[in-house]
Amino acid sequence: MERGSAMAQARIGVTGLAVMGRNLARNLARHGHPVAVHNRTTSRTKSLVEEFGHEGTFVPAETPEDFVAALERPRRLVVMVKAGAPTDAVIDEFAPLLEPGDMIVDGGNAHFLDTRRREQALRERGIHFVGTGISGGEEGALHGPSIMPGGSAESYAALGPLLEDIAAKVDGTPCCTHVGPDGAGHFVKMVHNGIEYADMQLIGEAYDLLRHACGLPAAEIAEVFRTWNDGRLESYLIEITAEVLAHTDAATGRPFVDVVLDQAEQKGTGRWTVQTALDLGVPVSGIAEAVFARSASGHAQVRAAARGLPGPAPSRLEEAAAFADDVEKALYASKIVAYAQGFHQIQAGSAEYGWDVDPGAMATIWRGGCIIRARFLDRIRAAYDADPALTTLLTDDHFAEALGDAQDAWRKVVATAARLGIPAPGFSTALAYYDSLRAERLPAALTQAQRDFFGAHTYRRVDRDGSFHTLWGGDRTEIPG
Numbered sequence: 001m002e003r004g005s006a007m008a009q010a011r012i013g014v015t016g017l018a019v020m021g022r023n024l025a026r027n028l029a030r031h032g033h034p035v036a037v038h039n040r041t042t043s044r045t046k047s048l049v050e051e052f053g054h055e056g057t058f059v060p061a062e063t064p065e066d067f068v069a070a071l072e073r074p075r076r077l078v079v080m081v082k083a084g085a086p087t088d089a090v091i092d093e094f095a096p097l098l099e100p101g102d103m104i105v106d107g108g109n110a111h112f113l114d115t116r117r118r119e120q121a122l123r124e125r126g127i128h129f130v131g132t133g134i135s136g137g138e139e140g141a142l143h144g145p146s147i148m149p150g151g152s153a154e155s156y157a158a159l160g161p162l163l164e165d166i167a168a169k170v171d172g173t174p175c176c177t178h179v180g181p182d183g184a185g186h187f188v189k190m191v192h193n194g195i196e197y198a199d200m201q202l203i204g205e206a207y208d209l210l211r212h213a214c215g216l217p218a219a220e221i222a223e224v225f226r227t228w229n230d231g232r233l234e235s236y237l238i239e240i241t242a243e244v245l246a247h248t249d250a251a252t253g254r255p256f257v258d259v260v261l262d263q264a265e266q267k268g269t270g271r272w273t274v275q276t277a278l279d280l281g282v283p284v285s286g287i288a289e290a291v292f293a294r295s296a297s298g299h300a301q302v303r304a305a306a307r308g309l310p311g312p313a314p315s316r317l318e319e320a321a322a323f324a325d326d327v328e329k330a331l332y333a334s335k336i337v338a339y340a341q342g343f344h345q346i347q348a349g350s351a352e353y354g355w356d357v358d359p360g361a362m363a364t365i366w367r368g369g370c371i372i373r374a375r376f377l378d379r380i381r382a383a384y385d386a387d388p389a390l391t392t393l394l395t396d397d398h399f400a401e402a403l404g405d406a407q408d409a410w411r412k413v414v415a416t417a418a419r420l421g422i423p424a425p426g427f428s429t430a431l432a433y434y435d436s437l438r439a440e441r442l443p444a445a446l447t448q449a450q451r452d453f454f455g456a457h458t459y460r461r462v463d464r465d466g467s468f469h470t471l472w473g474g475d476r477t478e479i480p481g
């Protein structure tokens with residue numbers, strides 16, 4: 001272990017040494033990159049070096065001045081502090097110590113609009129601000145996360161090789177690429193988290209249906225999930241679902257899933273995804289239902305008040321194995337929809353902010369390191385390889401075929417859920433979205449007519465250009481709008 005000095009001896013520095021920062025610093029050191037380490041409370045810096053100093057070259061710094069002095073130029077300074085005001089506080093502390101060409105990498109879960117604001121302010125001072133999405137939690141940070149850096153191409157040229165070095169690798173390809181300018185990295189990370197919400201909700205519904213429509217015990221459902229994990233649904237989330245469902249609570253001997261309070265929490269990136277989608281006008285109904293499902297689960301009082309409301313008489317399906325096959329198809333189809341919606345949002349954000357994000361590259365860097373890592377992402381990448389201008393993933397040959405094959409099963413599952421009174425908002429909204437896009441005509445025509453009736457908002461016609469208004473309160477003649 002080398003001790004700190006005023007000499008520039010570290011290739012990169014990490015400030016903020018809680019679980020994420022500490023593991024990221026260790027990952028860098030383990031890959032042979034001398035890393036300066038700093039934390040507001042110095043005891044964290046000391047304990048990192050004491051416990052893990054043998055893993056590589058750490059340069060501990062007690063003050064921001066020492067930390068900056070330890071970095072070779074242009075300086076690469078990674079900030080891994082609590083998102084929000086602490087990030088601004090740390091930037092304000094370090095920016096005056098930096099020089100033009102230096103880089104501040106924010107690896108926290110920042111809102112992309114904050115990242116845009118920070119990037120612009122620092123750009124005016126000649127400093128590169130690299131808002132970087134990092135997925136995979138503390139394990140990922142240590143063993144290889146999925147990394148989504150935004151910021152300038154110039155900063156990526158200096159940072160990319162280090163980040164690609166410590167990122168997860170799939171088939172030798174690093175799960176890290178330059179996403180696009182300013183807030184692009186944090187935007188894509190946000191949508192990634194939104195997709196994660198949708199994925200988890202759909203898995204939850206699949207479990208719930210097998211449990212309550214078929215009466216399968218948790219341990220048997222674990223087996224079903226294990227089988228699914230050998231097929232096209234193979235993914236980290238399916239794999240851990242099987243693990244969780246097979247787990248027995250030591251204290252009670254009951255299935256572990258039955259002793260966990262059924263009120264889901266959230267940290268906020270799912271909510272950001274939906275709020276941003278509303279602003280962009282992109283229908284991410286699968287992600288929205290997942291966020292709302294978590295909220296609904298948490299409203300214990302409302303749930304208690306509603307518990308006695310009438311529903312269908314309890315009944316069970318006889319053909320559990322056949323129904324499980326149907327649920328697998330419904331799950332795959334609904335998952336395709338959730339990803340199609342998420343990628344639509346990425347493309348809309350990219351167009352709105354001029355980021356030129358390559359959607360196939362996003363699928364590529366999500367294949368490892370992150371929570372939604374899955375075989376499925378190879379399919380998405382292949383879809384964009386085949387047609388980089390693909391309007392929606394739903395029409396890619398592979399996905400269109402899978403959606404076609406799922407038709408009967410998907411509808412049967414949604415109908416069964418409704419008939420038995422089992423909530424399946426994720427499956428239902430995915431199917432409704434699919435049918436909405438397929439429809440030759442939508443009742444949006446009636447909506448437009450109503451809006452014209454009560455608010456003279458005008459409408460367009462199918463047979464002529466222009467906008468029109470009908471004199472609803474008068475003789476109902478049509479006039480140009």
Ligand SMILES: NC(=O)c1ccc[n+]([C@@H]2O[C@H](COP(=O)([O-])OP(=O)(O)OC[C@H]3O[C@@H](n4cnc5c(N)ncnc54)[C@H](OP(=O)(O)O)[C@@H]3O)[C@@H](O)[C@H]2O)c1
Nearest residue numbers: 016017018019020040041080081082083086108109137138
């Ligand atoms: N945990 C995860 O799985 C995960 C996954 C992906 C991304 N992230 C993001 O990564 C970042 C770090 O996460 P974390 O869980 O390791 O840590 P955290 O609990 O979010 O934050 C704790 C760190 O922030 C520092 N800090 C807080 N306020 C500060 C201030 N005003 N000035 C300077 N430093 C300040 C703390 O320093 P002190 O020790 O002095 O208090 C400590 O190092 C967060 O933005 C988080 O959202 C986390």
